[in-house]
Amino acid sequence: MGLLITACTAFYMSRVYLLTFTGKRSPQAKVAHAHESSWFMTLPLVVLAFLSIVTLVYALPLMPRSGGGMQPVFENFLSPVLRPAEAVARVAQTVALDNSTPAFLDYLTAWLVALSGGAAAAFLYLKYFPAQVGKPVPAFARAVRRTAHNKFYVDELYEFILIRPVKFVAFILFRVVDALVIDTVLVRGTAYVTEKVGLGLRRLQTGDAQAYAAIMALAILGGAVYALLQVLS
Numbered sequence: 001m002g003l004l005i006t007a008c009t010a011f012y013m014s015r016v017y018l019l020t021f022t023g024k025r026s027p028q029a030k031v032a033h034a035h036e037s038s039w040f041m042t043l044p045l046v047v048l049a050f051l052s053i054v055t056l057v058y059a060l061p062l063m064p065r066s067g068g069g070m071q072p073v074f075e076n077f078l079s080p081v082l083r084p085a086e087a088v089a090r091v092a093q094t095v096a097l098d099n100s101t102p103a104f105l106d107y108l109t110a111w112l113v114a115l116s117g118g119a120a121a122a123f124l125y126l127k128y129f130p131a132q133v134g135k136p137v138p139a140f141a142r143a144v145r146r147t148a149h150n151k152f153y154v155d156e157l158y159e160f161i162l163i164r165p166v167k168f169v170a171f172i173l174f175r176v177v178d179a180l181v182i183d184t185v186l187v188r189g190t191a192y193v194t195e196k197v198g199l200g201l202r203r204l205q206t207g208d209a210q211a212y213a214a215i216m217a218l219a220i221l222g223g224a225v226y227a228l229l230q231v232l233s
Contacts, residue, residue: 014121 036042061069063076075082089095147153 009117014118014125 058074058077059072061072063071063073065071150156
């Protein structure tokens with residue numbers, strides 16, 4: 001992953017340079033052509049660039065390791081901060097710590113990847129910029145340019161993969177589960193059933209004692225008839 005990031009960084013920094021210092025100027029540009037700033041702005045950048053190269057020494061394995069071997073200077077500098085976490089991980093045995101020192105092949109591979117990204121950018125510049133002035137742009141170059149201008153369609157993929165599924169699930173939960181099942185069936189449905197059952201039971205409880213006595217008499221009569229039929233059979 002780190003090597004891929006290195007190559008992409010080299011390629012995109014080249015793209016930034018080309019878009020800034022080459023090609024047709026934007027109508028909103030305040031100057032005819034991009035140029036370097038004055039020395040009092042350039043000098044601090046030069047100093048910082050030189051110091052960024054000097055900091056390479058922090059990545060070199062120049063300090064002796066307590067368990068044997070050598071370790072990078074920056075790792076040795078951070079050892080008081082990282083030592084408690086290493087002790088906890090060693091006792092808990094939940095993770096395996098890798099304290100190996102990068103080999104020469106690792107540094108060589110990183111440099112080769114960075115140089116290959118710069119070489120690819122230089123090749124594309126020499127092939128499609130000065131040599132192709134006034135010529136039609138190839139179809140695949142237009143496709144790459146269109147893809148880059150659309151931010152590699154990251155927003156569209158994000159909406160298709162995340163936004164739309166989340167909206168669909170939210171729609172189902174709101175319209176089907178909440179509005180239909182909960183509000184209509186469970187809440188309004190139970191209220192509707194309770195109302196209709198109450199209307200039916202209300203006709204049976206009129207408060208008329210004579211009606212109650214007549215119903216009881218009919219029930220007793222029906223019971224007597226049923227018992228008589230049982231005896232006769």
